[in-house]
Amino acid sequence: MIRLEQIHKTYHNGSPLHVLKGIDLEVEKGEMVSIMGASGSGKSTLLNILGILDDYDSGNYYLNNMLIKNLSETKAAEYRNRMIGFVFQSFNLISFKNAMENVALPLYYQNVSRKKRNMLAMEYLEKMGLREHAFHLPSELSGGQKQRIAIARALIAQPQIILADEPTGALDSKTSLEVMDLLKEVNNEGMTLVIVTHERDIAVRTNKIIHIKDGIIDSTEILK
Numbered sequence: 001m002i003r004l005e006q007i008h009k010t011y012h013n014g015s016p017l018h019v020l021k022g023i024d025l026e027v028e029k030g031e032m033v034s035i036m037g038a039s040g041s042g043k044s045t046l047l048n049i050l051g052i053l054d055d056y057d058s059g060n061y062y063l064n065n066m067l068i069k070n071l072s073e074t075k076a077a078e079y080r081n082r083m084i085g086f087v088f089q090s091f092n093l094i095s096f097k098n099a100m101e102n103v104a105l106p107l108y109y110q111n112v113s114r115k116k117r118n119m120l121a122m123e124y125l126e127k128m129g130l131r132e133h134a135f136h137l138p139s140e141l142s143g144g145q146k147q148r149i150a151i152a153r154a155l156i157a158q159p160q161i162i163l164a165d166e167p168t169g170a171l172d173s174k175t176s177l178e179v180m181d182l183l184k185e186v187n188n189e190g191m192t193l194v195i196v197t198h199e200r201d202i203a204v205r206t207n208k209i210i211h212i213k214d215g216i217i218d219s220t221e222i223l224k
């Protein structure tokens with residue numbers, strides 16, 4: 001599903017910062033893996049490259065056997081919309097749109113009719129146990145509910161992979177475990193997931209932990 005070969009990335013705003021120093025990584029279809037490392041170790045940088053949100057300087061990134069390199073903005077957006085679902089720490093919901101509209105949003109970019117997108121959004125909300133909250137604004141929902149809406153939004157376009165950057169980072173520990181249980185269910189249905197976290201409690205709920213340190217993969221821990 002994902003193959004990275006010797007990925008390097010340096011930021012150039014200010015003095016150059018060499019963040020990724022030769023990352024080799026493979027994620028198979030159906031895996032649920034976590035990427036762990038200290039704050040500033042390059043986890044988000046790596047996830048942004050996987051999500052085609054950012055470029056890399058050298059190496060190769062294959063997604064579904066397709067080389068993701070030097071893409072135009074348009075191509076990058078097309079691949080992203082078609083293949084990748086995102087979940088973020090801060091939920092990134094649109095504050096003036098209700099839960100149903102937030103979930104439906106990725107389908108808007110695929111020119112699906114309003115009626116059809118809202119119908120599908122209701123199905124995904126139902127799966128997340130949030131049907132009765134469909135017409136609520138994000139500000140009327142708890143953190144856990146907001147993250148479940150973000151997960152529904154990530155799923156609705158049936159991506160190949162879901163990338164989650166600290167998905168439990170803004171949640172209390174009980175809600176965090178509920179969100180991890182939900183992501184595990186999504187994985188059990190066949191979805192491939194990559195989850196960035198700096199918390200071991202969260203990482204141990206995935207099947208493989210990739211430890212990143214000083215810009216390289218330090219070790220890989222297989223859990224089951």
Ligand code: ADP
Nearest residue numbers: 011013017019038039040041042043044045046
């Ligand atoms: P993590 O997610 O593991 O905390 P990041 O990938 O966000 O780490 O950041 C790695 C390093 O790169 C940090 O030192 C951070 O300050 C720096 N960094 C991240 N994004 C940028 C950017 N857009 N421009 C310059 N430096 C950045």
Ligand code: MG
Nearest residue numbers: 043044045165
């Ligand atoms: Mg980060």
